[in-house]
Amino acid sequence: MSGFKNTYEDDAYAAAYARMEFPGTYYLAYRDLPEILSEHVSGTAALDFGCGAGRSSRFLKKLGFGVIGIDIAPEMIRCADQIDPGGDYRLVSPGSFEALDSARFDLILAAFPFDNIPMTMKPELFEGLAGLLTEGGRIVNLVSTPEIYTNEWASFSTKDFPENKQKQSGEIVKVICFDIDDQTIVEDIVCDQAEYQRVYAQAGLRIIDSRLPLGRQGEPSDWVSEETIAPWRIDVLERIA
Ligand SMILES: C[S@@+](CC[C@H](N)C(=O)[O-])C[C@H]1O[C@@H](n2cnc3c(N)ncnc32)[C@H](O)[C@@H]1O
Numbered sequence: 001m002s003g004f005k006n007t008y009e010d011d012a013y014a015a016a017y018a019r020m021e022f023p024g025t026y027y028l029a030y031r032d033l034p035e036i037l038s039e040h041v042s043g044t045a046a047l048d049f050g051c052g053a054g055r056s057s058r059f060l061k062k063l064g065f066g067v068i069g070i071d072i073a074p075e076m077i078r079c080a081d082q083i084d085p086g087g088d089y090r091l092v093s094p095g096s097f098e099a100l101d102s103a104r105f106d107l108i109l110a111a112f113p114f115d116n117i118p119m120t121m122k123p124e125l126f127e128g129l130a131g132l133l134t135e136g137g138r139i140v141n142l143v144s145t146p147e148i149y150t151n152e153w154a155s156f157s158t159k160d161f162p163e164n165k166q167k168q169s170g171e172i173v174k175v176i177c178f179d180i181d182d183q184t185i186v187e188d189i190v191c192d193q194a195e196y197q198r199v200y201a202q203a204g205l206r207i208i209d210s211r212l213p214l215g216r217q218g219e220p221s222d223w224v225s226e227e228t229i230a231p232w233r234i235d236v237l238e239r240i241a
Contacts (some may be wrong), residue, residue, distance in 0.1 A: 006073060006116055007186050008052060014075035016181045018053035018083060023179045024155030024221045028213045029111070029142055029232045034063055040138050040209060040236050043106030049129060050113025054080030054087060060109060061087070070099065071113075095121065097128055104134045111142045115188040119170035119195070126203035130239050139205065139237040145212070146192050148232070149173040151225040154215075169195040193233065200237060209236040 007013055022030050044065050048057040051069025053076050060067045061084075069089045071077050080089040090099045108129050114122060129139055148156065149164040158164055161174040173190045176183055191199075193210075200206060211234045215226030225231070 005187065007184060008071075008073040008076050008116070010184075011075050013180075013184055014053060014073065014079050017076070018055075018079035019181065020179050021055065025153045025226060025231050026155060026179065027220060028215060028226060028230075029234075030059060032211060032213050032234065033059070033140070033142075036140065036209065036211065036234060036236060037063065037107065040140075041107045042136060043134060045103075045105050045134070046107040046109060047100070047103070047105040047129075047132060049108055049110045050116075051080060051089060052076045052112075054084050054089060056109055056111035057087060057089070058084055060107075065107065068100065068103065070097075095125055095128060097132060100132065103132065104137070105132055106134050106137050108132060108137070108139045109142070110139065112144070114141060114191070115144050118189060119191065119199075122191075122199045123202040126199060126205060126237075130203055130205055130237075133239060137239075138208075141196075141235045141237060143191065143196070143233055143235075144188060145230055145233050146190050147225075147229050149175055149188070149190055151229055153224050153231055154221040154226060155179045156231075164190075196235065200235075201240075204240050205237040206240050207235050208238050210234070 046060050046065035046067045048069040051057045051071050057067045057069040070092045072094050077089050077091045092099050149158050157176045164173045167173050167190050169191045172187050174185050212230035215223035
């Protein structure tokens, strides 16, 4: 997609992102994952697709998974290696899974990479990932909802980007994250649930569970929109037989 830059291919931004764990709104992205994974995933071989600086890989490792993390941003993989020298983090070219040899995974977690992947590339990538699953393996796709780009949050602001409200699936939206020291404007690609369903079907996948985690009273952050509007969606996918 012309004019779209992967924000994460930048040393300063990667270093700032690497310092972040699960603050504010991010807490909700990960809060329900242990329960979702124990309900849907058998086995412990995991691929963390778009592992970034390794936050999601380390999360899976703590849950008992053996994890390979892959990413296209060398800056992020360098940070992942520094934080977790014993981890298995691999730099890949976009859409290429050759670095994985013949590995097969019980779980493929995609924690946010599809927010940065153009629509034209999504079906092919999901098809490639589906081919890496074991029999009965699951893909868990954690993405931003379109609403994240049009509301205010504990961790994010979009008020300076009123044009986000007019954007359709596949178009670029802008957001600022308060939890990253380097408050760069991040460009994402908005995608609604109907469009994701089309992408999944094209890739031979179907949704078996879909969650929209909401904030609750008494949680570590002062929620802004999180108690009434879900910032994230978590889709659990299986291969259509
Ligand atoms: C928002 S970060 C999330 C990192 C990590 N999963 C986490 O939760 O902290 C998204 C990552 O997806 C990566 N990414 C984008 N397109 C990708 C692709 N085609 N293949 C692999 N990784 C990709 C980016 O480089 C970035 O590091």
